[in-house]
Amino acid sequence: MAQLKGWKEIPIGGMILEAGSAMEYRTGGWRAFRPVFGEAACIHCMQCWLFCPDSSILVNGENEKMAGFNLDYCKGCGICASVCPVNAKVIREAGEALKRDDPRLCIRMVEEGKFKE
Amino acid sequence: MSRFEALTGDNAFAMAMRQVNPDVVAAYPITPQTETVEFFAEYVADGLVDTEFICVESEHSAMSACVGASAAGARVMTATSANGLALMWEIVYIAASLRCPIVMSVVNRALSGPINIHCDHSDVMGMRDSGWIILFSENGQEAYDNAFQAVRIGEHPDVLLPVAVCQDGFITSHAMERVEVYDDADVKAFIGTYRPQWSLLDLEHPKTYGPLDFYDYYYEHKRQQVEAMEHAQRVILEVAEEFNRKFHRNYGLFEPYRLEDAEVAVVVANSTAGTAKVVVDALRAEGLKVGLLKPRVFRPFPARELADALGHLKAVAVMDRSISFGAMDNAGPLFLELAAALALHGVQVPIADYVFGLGGRDIRPGEIERVYREALQMAETGQVARRVTYLSVRE
Secondary structure (H helix, E strand, O other): OOOOOOOOOOOHHHOEOOOOHHHHOOHHHHOOEEEEEOHHHOOOOOHHHHHOOOOOEEEOOOOOOEEEEOOOOOOOOOHHHHHOHHHHHHHHHHOOOOOOOOOOOOEEEEEHHHOOO | OOEEEEEOHHHHHHHHHHHHOOOEEEEOOOOOOHHHHHHHHHHHHOOOOOOEEEEOOOHHHHHHHHHHHHHOOOOEEEEEOHHHHHHOHHHHHHHHHOOOOOEEEEEEOOOOOOOOOOOOOHHHHHOOOOOOEEEOOOOHHHHHHHHHHHHHHHHOOOOOOOEEEEEEOOOOOOOOEEEEEOOHHHHHHHHOOOOOOOOOOOOOOOOEOOOOOOOOOHHHHHHHHHHHHHHHHHHHHHHHHHHHHHHOOOOOOEEEEOOOOOOEEEEOOOHHHHHHHHHHHHHHHOOOOEEEEEEOEEEOOOHHHHHHHHOOOOEEEEEEOOOOOOOHHHOOHHHHHHHHHHHHOOOOOOEEEEEOOHHHOOOOHHHHHHHHHHHHHHHHHOOOOOOEEEOOOOO
């Protein structure tokens, strides 16, 4: 952890005087579930990009396609998986209850402890 | 040129608000502060001020709007009383913690229940740990004068804290008295232009107000508030001196009245101090060496200065217009803090508390005279017969 500053060295009232300083706070450490991208199923609708509260959906700048997750900031909330229309289709067509880490899903949520590359 | 007008305390504070011409006022009417908001709304409607006047749906919203406006860099004023102040509670602390120099008139009224609209100090005494600077006013003139000084004190770069200016509900707020109203231009020159250091509207320098603040930094920010309070006492005196030079009225941390050669004194704030002065004069005419100390600055509490001012006495009687229920001897907050201040600064003097006037119960010269006579007895015997007296309560 960075050296903590004393009360004389910091802005008063808890003010943060630099814009964009949230970049310095890597919230990925909060994550209990990791989103895993099933690229083959993805239709690149960008619903996950639209809904991600942490701007952690990576987009390929050249072809503007969904390219995975920025795990430095992803808190593992799973909103991407729940808004994913491909996931909805897979679940409906399966006709059975799927686990959230089912490999058929476009975005699946895997317990951090069980994740393997 | 200044002029004299017949104004109620509420009107006097509204007049001060007109002359300050704040950028934003967000307020909700509550008895006995209502007149202040009504008069100010008239000034807005008549185009006498440039203020953005926000009619909110509650006091919680009033103080929230004040904090937002202050963070945006506005000069902000508001007014409330009792239950309205209680409804603001959460944001009262936040205003101080986010270092918003908001100026608020607190027209003192009993905090329920049972419901009561008349004067006592239970409302403001609840906010004594909130981080606000708290000033008392004996009459409309003092409320008016304190309003301008409050603007300067709160906005001082070494302070940056909100300031509450108290006056007694109905007794001061609704009684018409002679008030010297200063020239608008003189007031404008005295208060100057507010140049906020950290305005949210300064788009060249984006910033965040009020982020989450945990165990790693919250404590440091509280320590900064202590520093601001420590600076406040010096700034209050500097501003008072400048005010005196310009408007020829002398304010300090407290007002001593015939105290220098007194043997006993009463300590009482707000309007009752005015009544007590009459009693002091009457008892002095009998040759009794009595005096008065009227606190003006309650936060920051000037412990050392009070001890110095009272150190020569043979007895002190504090008069509290509220009770700190369950505190030592069920005394009032002014007594508790003053007794501690005297003890810690080595002043050994018999001291007793007289709770009075709760819920607007009248306090008459005869009752204050009784307090003085008992204090004289304390001085003679060196004994405190009763630590706390609930003055004029029916058995």
